[in-house]
Amino acid sequence: MRRVTVLVLLLACAAARAAAAVVTDGLLPNGNFEEGPPKSDLVNGTVVRGANAIPRWETSGYVEYIESGHKQGDMLLVVPQGAHAVRLGNEASIRQRLAVTRGAYYAVTFSAARTCAQAEQLNVSVSPEWGVLPMQTIYGSNGWDSYAWAFKAKMDEVALVIHNPGVEEDPACGPLIDGVAIRALYPPTLAKGNMLKNGGFEEGPYFLPNASWGVLVPPNIEDDHSPLPAWMIMSSKAVKYVDAAHFAVPQGARAVELVGGKESALVQEVRTVPGWTYRLSFTVGDARDGCAGSMVAEAYAARASIKVPYESKGTGGYKRAVLEFAAIANRTRVVFQSTFYHTMTDGSLCGPVIDDASLVGLRKKTAGRRLLL
Template sequence: MAIWFQRIFLLLLVSCCASSDFLENPDFEAPPLNLSKNSNASSNAFVLLDQNSTLPGWTFQGTVQYVTSLELPDAGHAVQLGEDGKINQTFIAKGDDLNYILTFALIPGGQNCSTSAGLSVSGPDSNAVFAYRQNYSKVPWQSYTHNLGRLGNGEPINLVLESEAIDSDTNSTCWPIVDTLLIKTVGVTVVQDSGNLLTNGGFESGPGFLTNSTEGVLIDAVPSVIQSTLWQWSVIGTVRYIDSEHFHVPEGKAAIEILAGTAPSGIQTATRDTSEGSRYNLTFTLGDAKDACIGHFLVGVQAGSASQNFTLESNGTGSGEKFGLVFEADKAAAQISFTSYSVTRTQEDLLCGPVIDEVMVHSIGGTASVKPTWLLLLFALLYVAIL
């Protein structure tokens, strides 16, 4: 029964997290009205858009330039948002109670700049500012993610991207270049698997990965699990969402690499259905991402009122080791957190750190049982019938 139920859970989880094409011209490969689609490096690399220009799928204001020749994650076309530059596009939600998660590529728009301007990303229920930072990837662009909000079927979603100056000297500012936008939907209700009192403990539900990305997705600090793109986990500092295709992932297709820079970074969540005063066992896998991250990992783990530091010597080749911690629940929803205190860099001076995966909480008195509901039974029968 446990295996049968777990299979239903995994199937339902995948169905809630399927990516869809919501945006028109998300990679800017369809050129402006006054520019040939075959423009390449022989042409002017930056074409200023004016009132005679039309960028398919998008409206724009301020200083916006169409980029035709750069090292980018797709075929080499993007948009630079200069001073007061803004683009936006409205699309329609296609399901009830779904979170709309945006992943996008960001690159600074110049060299030898004193500052890099920020990129403001807004949705119906959210706003955040992102800035390109050195020492986070081997390629000259980075993938970031933002939760646009939770919306119902048929509701309009207005996605707005605009530059945000950080320094008053705009003449020496690198204005942001944006490319390859991807929208992914994540259901707000995920059925839990057999006995684990944590939701999304394997980190399988998170932002989408860009097709040509090899560097994972950076998730900046998000104090609220409601606004986080890592389903049911809040983020402290910066973490990297990594995929099994390009990194060592202990289990499944995704995991979290914690990047501790000038301050500690980490992730935090809460258990469900724990009883105050009862004892539980927290288990997790601590490892490295196989990204040449060599060093001493120190991760602080807190579970309820208990806390303990765990260490791992990493040789950067894809190691992993299981650890555990017994704790007593101090309330019905016990806090679980992982914090990295180690500033670790590769030989290329790129920030790296410990990988966390397979986080599980079980009752000491026995594995908590989760009984299939009639809805799940019906879902399973429908699935079998389709097959």
């Protein structure tokens, strides 16, 4: 009897391993939820019955399978992409097992739309890591945003869980989830002639197909688990990661748009020698997303700072800026942020783009010079 029990357990473990999706860059299996449950597993047309009713996903709690155009009272629920999404009610979650490389870094990207609550948030976890993504601010005008969250794989097989911890009066109230994707991250090393890692922001999360709204990197992200390797988001608002396929990018294929005003700070900490002088150079521009007006991007390092004015027509363009500073400690934080909030005509939050940042040591005492090129 004991041998039979052990055999059953081994078979169960083997089945679990076989069910795990092997991670490749892009949408997870049925990550867009276009494969739906049988109609017999939908109560009242939307409520999912059974933990494994949605192919490739495991659900718990009050989960709805929503079709584009579905109405909730007088409100039309908007599906971010394609024809279907899931909605997570109070304490509901979706889960998928992933076969990953132990010790590797990954970024998860997904779209979320707020439906009826005003202070929704999502818990995202890959055991034993977890994070909280606040949804009080909707950055785009479409009713949804795409978010990125990163983790380091502690095992060869992990479970990705997106959970709604809300306690709304209506148990069905909760965010719509769509387009769940993943991308392996390769933490950048120092390039010759640049003390900043990932200064061109080329390493970052996956962009969903045809997602012309970019990807938000949420606030309070430390560099150990940042979707933008080597960079931290140290304030209360997100920054937006943009790509050359949908936006104007000054250099390379990717850049960062500062959409949170002074409430959003992009930070990297570097090793410095007290008393030495360093030169920080970077590009400021606009993303060709209709964000027009008088922008000001700020940069800080040690006791030095610079404000870079940029008159945006919202059609693309950029300028270079340089800040020289003297280090006052063994480690120095390089900080970028926008002086002002900006919005497009449709109400979407926007701001100046930062790209092609580099830092070099000069070893001379000429700090404090601010140069606009």
